[in-house]
Amino acid sequence: MQHKDKVLTAKDQKKVFRRLLSYTKKHKGLLIIAFLLLLLGTSAEIMGPILIKIFIDDYLTPRIFDTTAIITLTIVYLGLHVGSVICNYVQLFLFHKVALSIIREIRMDVFSKVQRLGLSFFDRTPAGGLVSRITNDTEAVKELYVTVLATFVQNFIFLIGIFVAMFYLNPQLAFFCLFLLPLIYIVMKTYRKYSSRFYADMSERLSQLNGKLNESIQGMTIIQIFRQEKRMRTEFEDINDQHQQAWLKNMKLDGLLLRPAVDFIAIVALMIVLSYFSIISLNSPVEIGVLYAFVNYLDRFFEPVNQLMMRLSLFQQAIVSAGRVFTLVDHDELAPEKIGSAHPKMKEGEVEFHNVSFSYDGKTEVLKDISFTVKKGQTLALVGHTGSGKSSIVNVLMRFYPLQKGEVYIDGQRLEAYSNEELRQNVGLVLQDPFMYTGDIASNIRLHNEMITDEEVVEAARFVHADSFIQQLQGGYHAPVAERGSTLSSGQRQLLSFARTMALKPKILVLDEATASVDTETEESIQDALYRMREGRTTIAIAHRLSTIKDADEILVLHQGEIVERGNHQQLLEKEGLYHKMYLLQQGGAEVIPL
Known part of the structure; x- marks a missing residue:
């Protein structure tokens, strides 16, 4: 009988995530370099709107056309952009290199463990399910390192930089924007709570699909001799439909709590910023550059938030898959081993x-x-x-x-x-x-x-x-x-x-x-x-x-x-x-x- 994995609780997910991060210890050097490049690239990218704000408020609005200053601003702006592109490319390559190395280690860990399991485990575990864990589940974990973590780190640093820039431009308005963070956190927490159930169901159905497929291929002779094609097709179709239904449930959740919810919060934030500047304009002039920079930063703020939310789907799938992989790695039903410190040699074979x-x-x-x-x-x-x-x-x-x-x-x-x-x-x-x-x-x-x-x-x-x-x-x-x-x-x-x-x-x-x-x-x-x-x-x-x-x-x-x-x-x-x-x-x- 195939083992069915339990749904991971929030506490279980934290343990799995910490265990995944433990694999990064061997790659500290590359990760430090990647983080430094990430900071440099993010800083360069954040400085762009500030330079444009300086150009608008100090030169364009007062009609001061200092050729040397404008050319200097242009060169600095382009230099920052090129530097940001180079830094982000190199750091992304390093993150991917570390990620692929870690996945190789995890796959070897799980494959080595399977080699040491006792035959009693294989007697009741379908081969297709094991194949699914070693291939599909580790591939999902790879996406965590390759796509999710790098994106999370990059966007998190980017968000911090944006808030620093906002407080530099207008501390009072930036403080009001901080209230958006709890709303985003609530959306993310709600998504993780329900999506973990759906992804666990999807992974289980995929294992059953692989098991049924493996059984069909291995027994194709018997299937054709006894004309079992229709029955096997019906059974496969039933599991396939269950897998599809699990995917549809998660797609509905994605459609509700990912981009639409964040877009709604973004509209609220834009309304707050515009209302603030409208009220200020009644009593004092508004700096167009500051308004442009704030609106630009808000747009840049919610783009990484949207990326985080979209990656959250992959993150949740990776955590569930990693839980299934680690369950196999931790399985203690090992093949019988030698007992005792003696090392006898066979001589007669009695x-x-x-x-x-x-x-x-x-x-x-x-x-x-x-x-x-x-x-x-x-x-x-x-x-x-x-x-x-x-x-x-x-x-x-x-x-x-x-x-x-x-x-x-x-x-x-x-x-x-x-x-x-x-x-x-x-x-x-x-x-x-x-x-x-x-x-x-x-x-x-x-x-x-x-x-x-x-x-x-x-x-x-x-x-x-x-x-x-x-x-x-x-x-x-x-x-x-x-x-x-x-x-x-x-x-x-x-x-x-x-x-x-x-x-x-x-x-x-x-x-x-x-x-x-x-x-x-x-x-x-x-x-x-x-x-x-x-x-x-x-x-x-x-x-x-x-x-x-x-x-x-x-x-x-x-x-x-x-x-x-x-x-x-x-x-x-x-x-x-x-x-x-x-x-x-x-x-x-x-x-x-x-x-």
């Missing part, structure tokens, strides 16, 4: 399960009091009907999930004592449906392990009889492999997974239905490879086809998470129990007997 019980959800036990021992060179086979617990034993041994009850030992050391590196390097796992990466044949065998040479890659492929089909491919070991190995047959993918495992030379070999995807002809050749692979190694094999495990040293028959029979092939047949019934059924020599 495996022992002692009274192991296991549950995925903490309620229903899928393994109940499992005990067995497999020594070096021996093969233990696990058989049983679907859901009997075979794969769960492998999951426990590979430490994909934390163990709740009992103990697992390797070479007499508890499983928890081994580091992940030691465990993964010495336990080779071959799954029923092997995963192939985009690349070439050699890289899929080597898995970018530079310790494995080209000669060892070829040797491993020959060992499992994969070399013959590889040589027939155009490019041989450098033949391209499409996503998930779609251009290869299931048998070829399985052979490559065998070669991948043997290239590591593991001490313990785990085969999970390893021959299920291999045709009969290929299976005959691979059985020889499996026999040689098992020599000198501890082998645990899950099998549905009982004919493939006749030579196992011990066979465990599982039923509903318990070991109901154990022994070799001949001993189990003589018991005429569950194994005997399964064997006869596969041989076609007996009726199906209800269990």
Whole structure:
């Protein structure tokens, strides 16, 4: 079931914002330079109306045309404008550079965390939702740094400069204009309160869209075979409509509280300024330059306010998205790790399960009091009907999930004592449906392990009889492999997974239905490879086809998470129990007997 994020409260949003700002600590130098340039550019831009005011009141109105003074004012005005353009360009570039660096860090943080999460998290979290957080949500956070923060800082400094200039021109009127700030604050606070809910809903719907899209693409074969196109379209359309409705709600809020509300306040401010100068003109003359400068500053005041309000939409979306990203980064459901300060090394690969019980959800036990021992060179086979617990034993041994009850030992050391590196390097796992990466044949065998040479890659492929089909491919070991190995047959993918495992030379070999995807002809050749692979190694094999495990040293028959029979092939047949019934059924020599 997909986790649904809570709506961030005002307190939560402040925490998220402070956490986002903490990423700027590594970039103090560039930010200081950017701020200094921002101050210079803003100061130069604010000085423009004052120079025009001087020109109007000191030269134009009294008809004093001092050529030298006017040319000086013109040069200074143009110089300030050019300087402002240069400063703003450089500071904007520096802000963007810092922003992109921070987003790169955040994306690496969240991707690294996903790599360390336990499989139990992925069991209930749709892949599309995770992709949405790593891509869409971090992209929204990028807008915060690239567009919003730089704009907020620039406009905030600009507003301060405008008020300084207003107080310089007319302190009394500037003081009256200060009363506009609480009105703007109320509009912004109201917007943030409601938009956070809408953006959280939009992000959730987008995650569901990505999840449904990922599910559709991965299962396209089944969708087309069973003619599920109409149902998938209906489900996708339903989520898409919900996403649209969430967007429409926020658009209505934007249309009401962003520009229209600020424009109304701007009209009120203009009325105050004009009324003030009208009243003054009744008793004394009004300086046209001062009036021009005030009206100009008011216009310049509300333009950044409008920009702030428009960016507030992006800011709110970024905060919500950042909250979703940090929720994933802070998720504590990590993959099981090594416990203890000891650093044991695997030498023989002897495996022992002692009274192991296991549950995925903490309620229903899928393994109940499992005990067995497999020594070096021996093969233990696990058989049983679907859901009997075979794969769960492998999951426990590979430490994909934390163990709740009992103990697992390797070479007499508890499983928890081994580091992940030691465990993964010495336990080779071959799954029923092997995963192939985009690349070439050699890289899929080597898995970018530079310790494995080209000669060892070829040797491993020959060992499992994969070399013959590889040589027939155009490019041989450098033949391209499409996503998930779609251009290869299931048998070829399985052979490559065998070669991948043997290239590591593991001490313990785990085969999970390893021959299920291999045709009969290929299976005959691979059985020889499996026999040689098992020599000198501890082998645990899950099998549905009982004919493939006749030579196992011990066979465990599982039923509903318990070991109901154990022994070799001949001993189990003589018991005429569950194994005997399964064997006869596969041989076609007996009726199906209800269990």
